[in-house]
Amino acid sequence: MDFSNILELYKCKACVMSLETYPDGKFGNIRIAAGNKAHAEDIEHVTGHPFENDTPYELSFPKDLNFEDFVYRSAVQHQQLHSYVNLYQMGLWLEIYMLPLTSDQENVHYCLYAYNVTAQVDSKSMSDLSPETSSAILSACIKLHGAKDFKESMDEVIRDIREICDARRCCILLIDHENQDCFVLSDAIRPGVAKPKGESMRKNFYFTAQTWESTLAGSTCLIIKNEQDMEIIKERNPIWYASLSRAQVDTLVLFPLKHNSKLVGYIWASNFDVKSSVKIKEVLELTTFFIGSEIANYQLLQRLEMLSTIDLLTGAKNRNAMNNRVAEFDAADRVMPATLGIIFADLNGLKQTNDTNGHVAGDRLLKKAAAMLHQVFLDEDIYRAGGDEFMIISENCLKSDMEAKITELRKLCGEDGDISFAIGFCFDDKEKLDIRKDMHLADEDMYEDKEEYYNKYPDRRYR
Numbered sequence: 001m002d003f004s005n006i007l008e009l010y011k012c013k014a015c016v017m018s019l020e021t022y023p024d025g026k027f028g029n030i031r032i033a034a035g036n037k038a039h040a041e042d043i044e045h046v047t048g049h050p051f052e053n054d055t056p057y058e059l060s061f062p063k064d065l066n067f068e069d070f071v072y073r074s075a076v077q078h079q080q081l082h083s084y085v086n087l088y089q090m091g092l093w094l095e096i097y098m099l100p101l102t103s104d105q106e107n108v109h110y111c112l113y114a115y116n117v118t119a120q121v122d123s124k125s126m127s128d129l130s131p132e133t134s135s136a137i138l139s140a141c142i143k144l145h146g147a148k149d150f151k152e153s154m155d156e157v158i159r160d161i162r163e164i165c166d167a168r169r170c171c172i173l174l175i176d177h178e179n180q181d182c183f184v185l186s187d188a189i190r191p192g193v194a195k196p197k198g199e200s201m202r203k204n205f206y207f208t209a210q211t212w213e214s215t216l217a218g219s220t221c222l223i224i225k226n227e228q229d230m231e232i233i234k235e236r237n238p239i240w241y242a243s244l245s246r247a248q249v250d251t252l253v254l255f256p257l258k259h260n261s262k263l264v265g266y267i268w269a270s271n272f273d274v275k276s277s278v279k280i281k282e283v284l285e286l287t288t289f290f291i292g293s294e295i296a297n298y299q300l301l302q303r304l305e306m307l308s309t310i311d312l313l314t315g316a317k318n319r320n321a322m323n324n325r326v327a328e329f330d331a332a333d334r335v336m337p338a339t340l341g342i343i344f345a346d347l348n349g350l351k352q353t354n355d356t357n358g359h360v361a362g363d364r365l366l367k368k369a370a371a372m373l374h375q376v377f378l379d380e381d382i383y384r385a386g387g388d389e390f391m392i393i394s395e396n397c398l399k400s401d402m403e404a405k406i407t408e409l410r411k412l413c414g415e416d417g418d419i420s421f422a423i424g425f426c427f428d429d430k431e432k433l434d435i436r437k438d439m440h441l442a443d444e445d446m447y448e449d450k451e452e453y454y455n456k457y458p459d460r461r462y463r
Contacts, residue, residue: 001104006112007036014114015039017057017071017098021107026228027072030057033110042117064219065229066281073278074098075109081278085220085285093118136164136283137290144294151186154291158186158267161287165253165280167269168193172257174265174295175209182206185265185295211237212254212266222254223281225274253280255288259296267291311384313363314370322383322391329435337395340428341380341402342438344446345373345409347388348420348453369419376409391439399427422450 003016015035021027033054035043040051043060051060061067073079078100085094094117101110140157154172162170172185182205215237216222224230230250234241244252253269267288272280309321317325328334347369354362366388373382373390380394394402406423413419424446426438 001033001110003034003101003110006101007034007039010036010114011038012114012116013038013042014112016101017075017111017113018054019071019075019109019111021076021109027068027076030068030071031055032057032060062218064217065232066219066221066223069223069225069277070096070098071111071113074100074111079278083282083285086289087117087220093120132279136160137286140287141290144290150294150298154186154294155188157287157291159188161267161284162188162190162269164276164283165269166273166276167253168271170267170269172265172267172291172295173209175206175263177263180206182209182265208240208243209266211240213256213263215240216254216256220285221256221281222252223277224252225277226251253284255284257288257292257295259292262296264292264295264299314366314384315374316370316382316384316390319383319385322385322393325381325383325393326435326439329433336433338429339395339397339399340433340435340438341392341394341397341399342426342428342435342442343377343392343394343402343406344385344424344439344442345369345390345392346422346446346450347390348422348450350388365418368416369421372409372412372416372419376405376412391442393435397427399429402427420453422446422453424449 007014007016013036016033018029018031018033019027020029031054032051035051035053043051047060057063057067057071070081070083074081079098080100081096081098083096085096086092087094094115097112097114099112099114101112103110140160143153143156143160158170158172168190170188172187173182174185175182212222215233217236222233224233230241230244233244247270249270251270251272251274253272255267256263257265257267267284269280309317309324311318329336347366350362350365353365370382370384370390373392377392377394380392380397383391383393385391402425406425409421409423413421424442424444426442426445428434428438
């Protein structure tokens, strides 16, 4: 067929796609039947070779399952399609239109593909959505920005997405590249359906998730609708394919969550309603844009909070966190614990180590001392109150348990030889607790213990 008269009318980049259908219900042999001048110039600029009519589409565009699905829906199912997607690997935005065309052959189908590529996002194009899709995205944005609890808002959004997809399960998986780990942030399962064992997220699942980026093969998402699509996953990622088969996953939607081109995680839905594939893709394409941004902002705030409350050398909470914890006891609505245990542990010999072996050796000694405290006081909050001084706060504790842990700490110090603590302890079970008074008593007790240490080792008194 001659499409030149149609294509000459388009000033934007435009071409005609052809697709064959086969007796077994599958489709393939997707080709670019013809292209206008703007399309030909763009292809030559991108690929470095002249555009030729009636050539396999992957010679001009990256091979993409979603693109193939759009061609099928438009050419075979006669759907008029519009989409706006982020080509994150190329740092570009792509707006596409597909319109069905008539064909003179029973098994060959055609559609017009008009497209535009920009480096900057066009908010008008992004918001040009159907009322149903706009409503779903607006609802997600309101929940993400309006809630006080980040986790609760994410849980609510993921439940909504699962319902939109009518999926068996929908999940947000966060990726921690630094620690080579991943964890589920939010998870929603269809009511009455047990969580499939094959879809569990074990510690080593990080290495499976690492393969997803290559499986996406440059696509903005992965939508597996049938056996034909699943065969491509089997070819690209056989290990993950086997895992999906064990979990009885027949259909799958997978979207990367990115912020400023940095991968923060993935959102996926298994065994979804394939009849709604286009709507699901449209909703998730933009919803993930906002979810990725919210997750990145939350992680930044978490990081800033950690920096403001954690002593980076020892891993214990810092003095700022300690002061905030003590101040909480003054709050009028504070529910007071039944008992309170305060321990001061002052590291003996730090100055001598710094003077003799340098501050690097002193830092190692502090790290080792903090590790020992964390080993003994596993469930308590440990604070680095000063240079060589640590404080432990324990609420609703038993005096005998705290005394046993102090005994254990002294035993470990004796076995280690390098670490020595002067320890002070105060236990308060009075009706009206006074944390500041308890801290003062524990501090006095610690200095008495330190005096005993100096009496035993008089040569270390000023070291």
